[in-house]
Amino acid sequence: MGELHQPSRRYREGLAVRRSVLGDAHVDRAERASTDFDRPFQELITETAWGNLWARPGWTKRERSMVTLALLAALGHDEEVAMHVRATANTGATREDICEAFLHVAVYAGVPAANQAIKIAKQVFAEMDAESGAK
Template sequence: MDEAPHNASRYQAGLAVRRSVLGDPHVDRAEAVATDFDQPFQQLITEAAWGTVWARPGFTRRERSIVTLALLAALGHDDEVAMHVRATVNTGASRDDICEAFLHVAVYAGVPAANRAFKIAKEVFSEMDGGKADHVG
């Protein structure tokens, strides 16, 4: 694939943020399965999402996490919702924060979207808790 212009410093900053939010294992898996076909996409999201938006000083990582979860839930991006629920361990967003974000989704984007997001979060919490019943808090 043709290479687009690459901003090495933004990429490195983005990679550091991506690793701190999603964790090294997740990023290592994503990099390991990247091919010539989707490498430009990996570069784009690392530079744009992580190196430009997530690296900005205006919001804390916790705040960005909450906004991201609400947007992903509203848009019905289930896999991304699950990934970002897991990432809250690294961002400082609490289960109460997630609940509040999904309540906003219910009002502003629809009950079905919020219902699905709550279901996904409960499944992820169960995994994170080693299969124990979930709890908010």
């Protein structure tokens, strides 16, 4: 652990995509919080989720964002739902897109999962609106 190595091309691509979706502030916080213990995990998700999956051609960031939100909501990963709702400011997924994704969750994964995701999204939207001065 803690061993220094040259990041792979896929890691570098993943880091760029991760920053473009989640924002520099989020990624910088995650990197600062990383320790020798969890650094391998951070490298894994950056290379695999962001460099192998989110960087693939074929789907837009908007489409990936909607699918990701639906999956996270269906699985009850509330913190990740909040993070990815916030990330839609960078992916192009609209509030209407998010609503549609959560309607799918209600039918295919259960009303309680969708209800919780909608509650989280409303809270995140209120925070985002307050930050931007919108109503």
